[in-house]
Amino acid sequence: MRTRLDRIRHAILFEIFGLIAIMGAMSQLGFEVGHVGVMGVIFSVVATGWNYVYNIGFDKYMLRKMGTVTKTTLIRIVHSLGFEGGLLFLTIPFMAWFLNISLWDAFLLDMSMVIFYLFYAYGYNVAYDKIFPVPDITVPTITVQ
Template identity: 30%
Template sequence: MITLSPLKRRLVYVTLFEVLGIVFATLVLMALSGSQAQESLPVAIIVSTAAVIWNFIYNTLFEAWESRSKITVRTLKIRVIHATGFEGGLFLFCLPVYMLWYGVGIGQALVMESALLLFFLVYTFVFTLLFDQIFALQHLSKK
């Protein structure tokens, strides 16, 4: 196992996650749109960049809301609200991107977004599982 400082670990995580995510999302978009990599790669990069930016903005706003609301524990209900809000915001951004870029209607754009949402659900789980096996958390690696 490789042990990194918390900051380095986060940077390695987000870099590997996004680079591999862009590659896989490009393949998914190619399959869904019938396009070539040179057409789907820019969309995957746009969506990935939007996700990173939205993640930062959304989490900042969400944590401020939690603080103002005096929420001290993230219950299942709070986690569902968090996940739904994040994905909903990203969904609202991505839908018109797919429609404009690929020249498809809302139905096809919904299929594309739904497929990518399901893909990233599985990808995030598998990636995090493997990442945690390779890059130890400092507080867990001292045992």
């Protein structure tokens, strides 16, 4: 499993690169860059905390159920869906209030961000694992005779 410092680096880099991309995209939709930046930083703080907690829980679950933390493509997809789903309900009401848009518009905007982050999270995690590989550990099995 990854160390605490590695998980912190993972989460911070994830948010920095994601925030830069989202600020650029939302400014092209007519939102003020500074306003979007503030919202993005708030979301990044929330998402960073969620990222840290979620990844620890996901890896512990994988280790307990599968005996390894090595992720296949399917597991990475499930991982990304779970992460983004967890953020969705936290961010919509705040986004509507902060950007002074309807809940429906916030939902649509948030869903577009979720779609972006689904692909981004998958690609980021694959790249991160290649740059900073995690050692393959397995849980020893006990055989009862």
